[in-house]
Amino acid sequence: MKKYIQSVCGRVMADIKQYGMAGVALLIYIVVVNLVFHAFCPLVIFSGFPCPGCGMSRASACFLAGRWEQAWRLNPVVFPVMGVAAYFGVNRYLLGKKAKGLKWLIAAVFVLLLAVYCLRMYLYFPGRVPYVYMKDNVLARMFPFYESFLHRMGVL
Numbered sequence: 001m002k003k004y005i006q007s008v009c010g011r012v013m014a015d016i017k018q019y020g021m022a023g024v025a026l027l028i029y030i031v032v033v034n035l036v037f038h039a040f041c042p043l044v045i046f047s048g049f050p051c052p053g054c055g056m057s058r059a060s061a062c063f064l065a066g067r068w069e070q071a072w073r074l075n076p077v078v079f080p081v082m083g084v085a086a087y088f089g090v091n092r093y094l095l096g097k098k099a100k101g102l103k104w105l106i107a108a109v110f111v112l113l114l115a116v117y118c119l120r121m122y123l124y125f126p127g128r129v130p131y132v133y134m135k136d137n138v139l140a141r142m143f144p145f146y147e148s149f150l151h152r153m154g155v156l
Contacts, residue, residue, distance in 0.1 A: 011093050039134060048137035052117035055130035056081070074130060077113045084109055126156060 016023075030040060043051040055074035062071035063078050071078050084105045091099035124131040133156055139146045150156045 007096060008093050011096060015092075038136075044134050044137070046138045048134045048140060050121075050125070050131050052113045054117075058130070075116070077109065077116050080109050080112060 033045065034040060037045045039045050040057065041051050041054060043049060044054070053075070056078060059071040059074035059076075059078035060082070062068070062074060063082055084102070087105065088099045088102060091097055120131055126133045135147070147156065
């Protein structure tokens with residue numbers, strides 16, 4: 001058992017060494033961008049519109065805390081995302097083998113994410129969090145006519 005735990009820890013540490021700097025860069029990005037723009041998503045910051053993954057961070061936190069109904073309301077695709085993450089984690093770290101079909105699973109989750117996004121944008125935009133328009137976006141700051149154009153197009 002001790003050898004197995006050392007093996008699992010070795011795989012985890014190898015990945016931390018390989019991807020640790022990317023994780024640190026992402027953490028710095030999250031902190032700085034949230035302080036400056038009060039948002040995380042580049043699409044929201046730039047255009048004011050929610051992205052297909054909007055609500056996924058909060059949904060993941062709710063999922064991990066056992067608040068599954070709230071996670072579902074924020075972004076129901078969190079359930080297959082967590083399933084794929086668990087499949088990868090078990091195979092990579094606990095079993096020490098490659099997760100077969102992972103690319104196809106990720107592609108399927110991505111298609112599902114886009115489908116759910118389109119449906120929820122149609123049903124809920126712009127009145128239900130997280131499918132809301134952020135007025136203080138880069139395009140609105142750069143181009144004063146941006147929001148009036150969106151109104152004339154019937155988007156807002």
